Amino acid sequence: MNNQEIAKIFYEIASYLEIDRVPFKPYAYQRAAMGIEGLEEDAREIYDRGGLKELEKIPGVGKNIALKIEEYLKTGKIGTYERLKKRNPFNLGELTAVEGLGVRKSKILYQQLKIKNIKDLEKAAKVHKVASLEGFGEKTEKNILQSIAFLKRSKGRFLLGEIVPIVENIIEKLKTFKEVEKISVAGSVRRMKETIGDVDILVVSKKPEKVMAFFVSLDGVEKVWSQGSTKSSVRMKEGLDMDLRVVPDKSYGSALQYFTGSKEHNIATRRIAISKNLKLNEYGVFKGLKMIAGKNEEEVYKAIGLKAMEPELRENGGELEAALRSAQGKLPGLPKIIGYNDIKGDLHCHSNWDGGANSIKEIARAAEKMDYQYIGISDHTKFLRIESGLDENQLAQQRKEIDKLNKELRIKNYAMPASRQELRILQGCEANILNDGSIDIKDEVLAKLDFVIAGVHSSMKMDKDKMTERIIKAMKNPNVDIISHPTGRILKRRDEYQADFDKILRAAKETNTILEINSSPCRLDLKDINIKKAKNLEVKMVINTDAHQIDQLGLIKYGISQARRGWAEKKDIINTQSLSKLLQYFSQK
């Protein structure tokens, strides 16, 4: 994939031009970079199909930038970029990651002190060489050192699953403060992005100063970066930054829209407003000086001719075009994405048979509490000795226990509301896809299970063709219904396997194999763009937790949010369906 690399180069060109105060061009390069990032097709394929003309159809790409893409595809380099880099031989990405440092200050640091990277910067700041530079000072130098310490500690972003509990706690505390009239989380947390840089919280209050004073004095606040009457910014003891904004009630909707982002979504919505002779900012939608909307998000979007959409969709990935069509009654409009209460059962739970924390009965009880109609026990199989994987005999034993429990539970369920009478424990397993694509459990045993999940748990560094073939061969096994965590990534720790995902998707379609969206906050695998691809190809998916103890059943919300970010609808996700429909999917293999 060349696209990410090309986009990165254009972002950097934009930064270099900003250093030199070149007007407007940086914006043009950024837009081109965004356009390329958003492509579903590789730039080379586009070029091979129609040359420069075809490249110019990419949003933000005109004649000149098309030429630069061509140059990159032909030579692997872009002359303009190489020259700019030579003139600014410092690590821009690294330096601007430091809070408070942008491109201009980075250049000054290089010119005055020959600082090229964070290491140089830390050295210089420690001996107080930075404070004396023009435009810098004591405080800037201190903040730089603190920010570097943080970067070292956290490696940047946090997992959504780490952040949400912290945010929920802070919001609960703020709700108890009587001057807080309305409150909502905004930013990437509201969009449920898989990793979070910092947290934005929005409040309506008539006494902003009092709210700010309360906020910065909350337990868990380690440092106050800034404190004003509309915005305050703090560092929490967990290491993440949290911003609180206070807005008047009449602007709550426009502020929520604005602070929810994404940045790309906001830039695009403002441009739509301008094209209609309106101005959109965090205070409202304005026609001249007259405010025409702002109280809630629905009226803000409506004022600029759009239907409001769920926060998870707001990435400028086609949602604005869809919202425009929805508002005009045209198709295809906004998707009716899956809701947080639409899941009818979790099919990937580990019991104490393979070393998980809870018995099958305890898992079933927990599933009842979640109002599930079915629960799938999917223990590891024998190849994974370290996880006490089950062999053929143990699977047969487990079947007996599950059959017994199903009888017990069903009797009790007649006393339950109709939705729960169906609760049924299904027996699956999470078998291993061996290096040659075969499964570590005999076919005749797999055939007796209600469903079979298969996943890669070994030899993850296989080369691309081999890994692709390995997974496809597993999908061709008529007993394999679901592929677990299909790309194998672990956020912040391990990259995806080398594999051709598009090929795997096509094979999933041909073999009626279901792909898992694993809800574990460090996996979220499939990720949003792969979910979108699967949906477009009509490949079915299932949202599972991979829980090893019953408190992890609640992680399902992160899988759902990922599915929502991938535009998945109820019909795309098999475990939104009734038990009978679900079993029908499995029988289609």
Add this chain to the structure above:
DNA sequence: GCCGTTTTCGGCCCGACTGTTTTCAGTCG
């Protein structure tokens, strides 16, 4: 350098806060 429901020329998202200033540049989101 790109782009067009007012435009093929003349615009390009926009406001808050900080730090270093004495009216503002830089950064952030």
